[in-house]
């Protein structure tokens with residue numbers, strides 16, 4: 001069952017979504033070589049609670065942290081730990097916030113220092129594919145139009161591997177709601193997009209093959225061929241002519257510019 005949101009509920013969700021953006025902004029100054037990823041998690045949790053909200057992921061299906069931090073070949077659901085960040089690392093950081101009974105969800109892949117040109121291209125293409133999907137998120141189109149746009153751009157145009165097993169999702173009073181929003185599919189298929197539908201679109205794209213595995217920790221998903229992976233996510237709502245993006249990268253990207261240890265990917 002799909003829960004369509006009223007205009008008022010969407011405005012409440014926008015606040016949760018902006019708080020996720022602010023949480024990313026709050027951790028960016030700390031992403032540098034030598035920092036333990038659990039430290040970033042602590043900063044995020046403190047920031048969210050100080051703002052009167054709750055971490056959206058902590059306790060979800062038993063996940064013990066505020067952030068998912070997935071490094072290099074890790075795709076998603078990585079666990080913060082005592083592992084230290086080093087130059088050349090990719091950090092895909094996914095964050096959810098629950099405020100006023102509604103969730104916001106957003107992910108971004110950060111690049112610590114210099115990486116190989118093909119890795120930087122992977123990040124650019126994955127982020128661009130998110131916006132290709134968002135372009136399709138208008139009334140009258142179908143879910144499959146979003147899925148196809150992402151897959152076509154990443155796989156046909158750029159020969160990267162689109163992960164199949166993990167998908168975007170509806171979001172609202174629940175972190176994950178119907179419908180699923182896969183990053184692959186056929187044009188013209190799936191439900192028709194209507195006003196009031198709020199979804200998280202989140203391409204997960206591998207430099208190499210699309211195949212994944214799960215670590216023994218029961219959470220971390222990684223690329224089977226051990227090549228780097230990227231993940232970008234926005235929470236959006238369907239618009240008449242244009243989707244309304246509820247989350248924003250604006251704050252975190254401004255913070256990246258002020259952190260000399262991070263590379264900007266456009």
Ligand code: MG
Nearest residue numbers: 094105106107
């Ligand atoms: Mg997420």
Ligand code: MG
Nearest residue numbers: 105200202233
């Ligand atoms: Mg999500």
